[in-house]
Amino acid sequence: MNEEDSPYLPESATILNVKKMAENEKLFEIELDSGEALNHDPGQFVEVSVPGVGEVPISISSSPTKEGNSFELCIREVGNVTGVIHTLEKGDEIGIRGPYGEGFPVDELKGHDVIFIAGGLGIAPLRSLINYTLDRREEFEDVKILYGCKKPCELLYEDEVEEWREMDEIDYRETVDECPDDVCWEGNVGVITTLIPGVDIDLDNSYTVVCGPPIMYRFVLQELKEKKVPDERIYLSLERRMKCGVGKCGHCQINGKEGEFYVCQDGPVFNYDVVKDFEEAL
Amino acid sequence: MKIIKKNVFEGLVDELIENDEREIIGVQSKDSKYVFDRLEKAEGLELDYDVTILPPKKYFMPQRETLVEYETREGLEMEPVNEVIPRIIIGIHPYDLEAIKQMDKVFADSPKDSNYLEKRENSVLIGVNMQQTSDWSFAGSMGTATVDDGYDLMLTDLGKKYAVEIGSSKGSDLLEKISEDVRDASPEEIDKVEKAKEEIKDEFDKELDFSPQKLPSLLADTYDQDDFWEENAEDCYSCGTCNIVCPTCYCFDVQDFSDISLEEGERMRQWDGCMLEAFAEVAGGENFREERAERYRHRYMRKGRYLYNRFGDIACVGCGRCSSQCVPDIADPTDIFNKLWRGKDE
Numbered sequence: 159m160n161e162e163d164s165p166y167l168p169e170s171a172t173i174l175n176v177k178k179m180a181e182n183e184k185l186f187e188i189e190l191d192s193g194e195a196l197n198h199d200p201g202q203f204v205e206v207s208v209p210g211v212g213e214v215p216i217s218i219s220s221s222p223t224k225e226g227n228s229f230e231l232c233i234r235e236v237g238n239v240t241g242v243i244h245t246l247e248k249g250d251e252i253g254i255r256g257p258y259g260e261g262f263p264v265d266e267l268k269g270h271d272v273i274f275i276a277g278g279l280g281i282a283p284l285r286s287l288i289n290y291t292l293d294r295r296e297e298f299e300d301v302k303i304l305y306g307c308k309k310p311c312e313l314l315y316e317d318e319v320e321e322w323r324e325m326d327e328i329d330y331r332e333t334v335d336e337c338p339d340d341v342c343w344e345g346n347v348g349v350i351t352t353l354i355p356g357v358d359i360d361l362d363n364s365y366t367v368v369c370g371p372p373i374m375y376r377f378v379l380q381e382l383k384e385k386k387v388p389d390e391r392i393y394l395s396l397e398r399r400m401k402c403g404v405g406k407c408g409h410c411q412i413n414g415k416e417g418e419f420y421v422c423q424d425g426p427v428f429n430y431d432v433v434k435d436f437e438e439a440l
Numbered sequence: 441m442k443i444i445k446k447n448v449f450e451g452l453v454d455e456l457i458e459n460d461e462r463e464i465i466g467v468q469s470k471d472s473k474y475v476f477d478r479l480e481k482a483e484g485l486e487l488d489y490d491v492t493i494l495p496p497k498k499y500f501m502p503q504r505e506t507l508v509e510y511e512t513r514e515g516l517e518m519e520p521v522n523e524v525i526p527r528i529i530i531g532i533h534p535y536d537l538e539a540i541k542q543m544d545k546v547f548a549d550s551p552k553d554s555n556y557l558e559k560r561e562n563s564v565l566i567g568v569n570m571q572q573t574s575d576w577s578f579a580g581s582m583g584t585a586t587v588d589d590g591y592d593l594m595l596t597d598l599g600k601k602y603a604v605e606i607g608s609s610k611g612s613d614l615l616e617k618i619s620e621d622v623r624d625a626s627p628e629e630i631d632k633v634e635k636a637k638e639e640i641k642d643e644f645d646k647e648l649d650f651s652p653q654k655l656p657s658l659l660a661d662t663y664d665q666d667d668f669w670e671e672n673a674e675d676c677y678s679c680g681t682c683n684i685v686c687p688t689c690y691c692f693d694v695q696d697f698s699d700i701s702l703e704e705g706e707r708m709r710q711w712d713g714c715m716l717e718a719f720a721e722v723a724g725g726e727n728f729r730e731e732r733a734e735r736y737r738h739r740y741m742r743k744g745r746y747l748y749n750r751f752g753d754i755a756c757v758g759c760g761r762c763s764s765q766c767v768p769d770i771a772d773p774t775d776i777f778n779k780l781w782r783g784k785d786e
Binding site: 163164165166167168170207208209210211212213214234236237238239240251252253371372397398399401402404405406407408409411412413414415416417418437438 | 516522558660691709720
């Protein structure tokens with residue numbers, strides 16, 4: 159069997175760097191052993207293999223505009239495979255398949271305001287697009303980032319967030335659901351939706367990009383609706399169980415009265431107007 | 441159309457078992473049921489049968505198969521694997537041929553799944569027209585009681601002889617081996633075959649009350665009849681048997697199996713089923729099809745609508761295996777589809 163014949167054969171890759179970001183999240187910098195760039199779009203994902211343990215779909219957290227050929231994955235320790243990935247160190251080898259799926263429509267977003275709304279680990283896929291817009295700042299109008307997590311210690315990409323806080327060319331706002339008494343926190347306290355009313359949204363000229371846990375979408379979308387943000391100006395990135403990444407295994411299918419999608423091929427990024435009537439989407 | 445005597449056909453099968461490098465598979469009886477299995481002798485063939493427990497899908501998409509082998513002794517090495525056993529499969533009913541045709545489309549869709557496709561390319565399909573039907577089958581309604589293609593050879597029982605239709609060069613190559621004993625069918629014999637094909641269509645106890653072409657829109661219209669789906673799914677065990685026996689169910693899980701050294705192992709895919717509770721569950725615990733009724737509806741939608749939208753085929757071929765194997769007896773597609781059809785205007 160030729161290697162190019164199997165869509166299931168991973169490429170070998172090496173971990174260049176591991177950085178602990180929060181209690182359960184680490185950032186892995188990875189390079190394909192071929193030395194080639196991954197050539198991904200912001201919002202796409204890869205299947206990460208740990209031979210003997212299995213494969214998991216992980217969204218790519220770095221922008222393709224990043225220097226060098228490596229890419230970054232922010233991985234939460236939540237299951238068998240991610241548990242083992244968290245024990246890996248610099249120099250360890252893993253398998254990579256992809257990039258897969260439809261990412262964010264970067265060309266459509268260019269020339270517009272972009273408002274990012276990230277909840278928890280939802281910042282991981284959004285960061286690929288956030289960094290893209292920051293690296294090509296002149297191609298976008300106003301950039302606003304709303305980032306929320308449960309507690310201050312769960313904040314990811316702390317160094318970068320620190321820069322975002324200081325940046326004049328973006329409007330960065332953050333919130334935590336709760337803040338323990340002994341922790342210093344200058345941002346907002348409250349769920350992510352409490353940030354939305356205070357944000358000016360130029361309805362004719364902006365796109366809102368949302369990623370977070372399933373429960374967050376409902377409330378954020380409701381808030382955006384109150385702001386009269388048109389549905390077609392909202393993009394979402396969805397998480398699903400995936401086994402193949404190539405539209406075969408059936409696990410990531412989402413259905414509704416209107417039809418069906420495979421998240422691995424038609425997504426993970428979807429226009430809200432396209433999926434809003436799909437009962438299983440949100 | 442050609443004609444061969446039954447004893448000549450049996451001789452051909454024995455000759456193939458004896459001398460052909462390919463594995464010869466045929467329908468055989470097992471306990472009081474029928475299965476596709478490796479043939480030891482032509483006399484073990486049962487070509488007059490109702491339905492097999494499992495469809496021949498298992499030869500192209502085995503219950504478990506290796507996709508990748510890996511080794512970590514000196515750095516990570518991964519190799520694609522496809523265990524292809526060339527086979528001649530004898531006795532496939534028309535509805536199963538139709539199902540194979542549909543699966544061919546699924547796995548040939550980009551990116552191609554060579555694990556399936558290479559197994560298919562290395563197989564010869566010898567179909568047989570039905571003489572009896574399963575109590576649960578409704579192939580007559582689904583237009584799959586007979587087929588015009590999808591086979592390499594197609595047999596019709598004419599008493600002491602078989603009429604043979606040739607579907608491909610793989611099929612005609614087989615007949616070459618007995619060319620002296622093959623003759624053209626007479627107009628009367630051709631008539632008999634056509635008559636047998638016509639007659640079998642009316643032999644099914646189960647029926648769809650409407651054209652299957654109406655299924656996609658019927659299912660779209662009834663998607664949100666939550667009470668209906670909940671009521672019918674109430675007794676479902678979420679056991680996945682209907683998935684396992686279905687000739688057009690192809691969803692799979694992928695798992696790694698390590699050698700005891702932990703330095704090598706295989707990545708395997710195995711059959712999975714959308715009726716199983718964890719099918720759409722992610723590692724964080726969120727289950728995107730948590731309710732039994734959602735999974736139950738999903739299966740019918742997939743058979744009658746989703747795969748049609750994607751590939752243009754109604755992905756139920758009417759074999760009746762799902763309903764015949766369902767312990768709480770809630771998996772009869774004619775029952776569900778007819779109820780939806782009758783209720784659509786209410």
